Amino acid sequence: MNDHHAICAIATAPGRSGIGILRISGKSLGDLAARLVGTGLKPRHAHCRDFLDAEGAVIDRGIALLFPGPNSFTGEDVLELHAHGSRVVLEMLRDRALALGARLARPGEFSERAFLNGKIDLVQAEAIADLIDADSRQAARSAMRSLSGDFSRKLRAMAASLTEFRVLLESAIDFSDSDIEVLDAESFQQRLAEALADLEQTRSLCRQGTLLNQGIVVALAGLPNAGKSSVMNCLAGHDAAIVTAIPGTTRDIVSRRVLLDGLPVQLVDTAGLRDSDDEIEQEGVRRARKAIDNADLVLLICDSTLVADDPANVSAATIRSLLQPLRDCASDPGHFDSLLRRVTVIWNKIDLSGLSPGMNRVFSGPVELPLLRISARENVGIDLLSRHLQSQIAYEGGEDAFAARARHVEAVDEAIAQCRKAQENMASKAALEWTAEDLRLAQAALGKITGEVTSDELLGEIFGKFCIGK
Ligand SMILES: Nc1nc2c(ncn2[C@@H]2O[C@H](COP(=O)(O)OP(=O)(O)O)[C@@H](O)[C@H]2O)c(=O)[nH]1
Numbered sequence: 183m184n185d186h187h188a189i190c191a192i193a194t195a196p197g198r199s200g201i202g203i204l205r206i207s208g209k210s211l212g213d214l215a216a217r218l219v220g221t222g223l224k225p226r227h228a229h230c231r232d233f234l235d236a237e238g239a240v241i242d243r244g245i246a247l248l249f250p251g252p253n254s255f256t257g258e259d260v261l262e263l264h265a266h267g268s269r270v271v272l273e274m275l276r277d278r279a280l281a282l283g284a285r286l287a288r289p290g291e292f293s294e295r296a297f298l299n300g301k302i303d304l305v306q307a308e309a310i311a312d313l314i315d316a317d318s319r320q321a322a323r324s325a326m327r328s329l330s331g332d333f334s335r336k337l338r339a340m341a342a343s344l345t346e347f348r349v350l351l352e353s354a355i356d357f358s359d360s361d362i363e364v365l366d367a368e369s370f371q372q373r374l375a376e377a378l379a380d381l382e383q384t385r386s387l388c389r390q391g392t393l394l395n396q397g398i399v400v401a402l403a404g405l406p407n408a409g410k411s412s413v414m415n416c417l418a419g420h421d422a423a424i425v426t427a428i429p430g431t432t433r434d435i436v437s438r439r440v441l442l443d444g445l446p447v448q449l450v451d452t453a454g455l456r457d458s459d460d461e462i463e464q465e466g467v468r469r470a471r472k473a474i475d476n477a478d479l480v481l482l483i484c485d486s487t488l489v490a491d492d493p494a495n496v497s498a499a500t501i502r503s504l505l506q507p508l509r510d511c512a513s514d515p516g517h518f519d520s521l522l523r524r525v526t527v528i529w530n531k532i533d534l535s536g537l538s539p540g541m542n543r544v545f546s547g548p549v550e551l552p553l554l555r556i557s558a559r560e561n562v563g564i565d566l567l568s569r570h571l572q573s574q575i576a577y578e579g580g581e582d583a584f585a586a587r588a589r590h591v592e593a594v595d596e597a598i599a600q601c602r603k604a605q606e607n608m609a610s611k612a613a614l615e616w617t618a619e620d621l622r623l624a625q626a627a628l629g630k631i632t633g634e635v636t637s638d639e640l641l642g643e644i645f646g647k648f649c650i651g652k
C-alpha cells in the first residue's frame with residue numbers, strides 16, 4: 183500500500199470553471215517541479231509561472247505552490263498548479279506530470295498518505311470525505327468538528343483513562359503476593375463506571391452524527407386509505423407516491439430524501455397495514471412492517487373521521503385499537519414499547535371531521551405520544567408537522583454531534599461491552615488478569631476508530647470511497 187511513487191490528480195470537479203487545480207504529492211518533487219514550472223519555488227509561496235510541456239512550450243500560465251514535506255497535507259512534498267479550469271489544459275498538465283514520473287492517484291490516496299504519514303487520523307480522514315459529501319449545513323458543521331479533531335481528542339482521552347486502569351491493575355497483579363493493598367476495588371469500580379458513562383455519552387453523539395450523515399428515517403404507517411401517501415407528498419413537496427381512494431394502492435415501499443430546514447430526512451411511505459388475500463399486498467405489508475421496525479421515527483396516520491373520541495381525550499380503548507396495526511411491526515413483542523417511543527399519531531382528514539389543526543398528547547400506558555391534527559388533502563397543519571419532525575431530529579442530531587459512521591458506533595459499542603465485562607469480572611472477584619484483558623480489548627476497539635489499530639482492508643474500504651484528488 184505504501185509505495186514511493188509521486189501521485190497526481192486533477193483535484194477540481196470535471197467541467198469548465200474559472201480555475202482548475204492539479205495536485206501532485208511525492209517524497210521529493212524538486213526535479214519534477216523544476217521541469218514543469220522552473221526552479222526557485224519558495225516554500226508555501228504563490229508564484230505566477232508558465233507551465234511547460236516537454237518541448238518547453240507553454241501549456242498554461244497560472245499559480246504554482248510548493249509545500250515541502252513534512253509540512254504539507256500529505257506529509258510529503260506537495261505541488262499544486264492552479265491553472266485555468268479547462269479540461270484539456272488540466273489533462274495536458276496531468277499528462278506532463280505522468281511523463282515526469284508521477285502516476286495517477288487512486289481515490290482518496292492523498293488523504294491516505296496523510297493518514298499513513300501521521301498527519302491526520304482515520305476519523306479526520308473520514309471527516310474530509312463527509313465534509314465533501316455534506317448536503318446540509320448541520321452535516322457540514324459536524325464533519326468540521328470531527329475534522330478539527332474534537333472527536334479524536336475525546337477518543338484519545340477515553341483510551342488514556344483505560345490505560346490508567348490497566349496500569350493500576352498490572353501493578354496490583356505484580357504485588358498480589360505481597361501484603362500491600364495496591365488496588366482499592368471500590369474506587370476502581372467507581373472510576374470504571376464513570377468511564378463507561380463517558381463512553382455511553384460518546385456513543386449517543388456518534389449515533390447522532392450518523393443520523394446527520396445518512397438522514398433520519400421517518401416511516402409513514404397506518405391502515406389503508408388513512409392518507410399516508412398524501413402526507414408523504416405534502417412533506418416531499420411533490421407527488422412522490424400515488425394517492426387514490428382505492429385502499430391498498432401503495433404496495434411497495436416508496437422512499438424520498440427531503441431536506442427539512444437543512445436536515446436530511448428519508449421519508450418512507452408504506453403499504454397500509456391490513457391482512458389481505460392479495461399476494462403482492464401481503465409482501466408489501468411484510469416490507470412495511472420491517473421498514474417501520476427499522477425507522478427512527480414513525481408517523482402513525484389515522485383517519486380522524488373514523489374515530490369518535492375528542493383528540494385531547496382519547497380513550498385507552500381507542501388508543502389500543504389505533505396502535506394495534508403496529509403490534510406486528512416490532513421484531514419481537516418486547517420491542518413494542520421501544521417502537522412506541524418513536525411514534526407520533528397523526529389525526530388526518532380534519533377537514534372532514536371538523537377539527538382545528540394543532541398538537542396535543544395522548545397516553546398509551548406510561549408512554550406519552552404526540553398527536554397532531556392535520557389535513558393532508560387541504561395542506562393544513564403540514565407546517566406544524568414539519569416543525570415537529572425538525573424538533574425530533576434536532577433532539578436526535580443535536581448540535582454537538584460529530585460526523586460519525588456506523589463503524590464508529592459499532593466500535594464504541596464493543597468498547598462499552600468490554601468495559602461492562604470488566605465491571606462484572608471485578609465484581610465477581612475474578613482474577614485481575616481477566617479485567618486487564620477486558621480493558622485491553624476495550625482500548626483496542628477505540629483504537630480501531632482513529633486507526634491506531636487497523637487493517638489494509640479497512641483502509642481500502644474507507645479511502646476507496648473518496649473522490650479522486652482528495
Ligand atoms: N378529505 C380528505 N381526504 C384525504 C386527506 N388525506 C387523504 N385523503 C384522501 O384519502 C384517500 C386515501 O389517501 P392516500 O394518501 O392514498 O392514503 P394511503 O392509502 O394511506 O396512502 C385519497 O382519496 C385521498 O385523497 C385529507 O386530509 N382530507
Ligand SMILES: [Mg+2]
Pocket residue numbers: 410411412423424425431432452454
Ligand atoms: Mg398509499
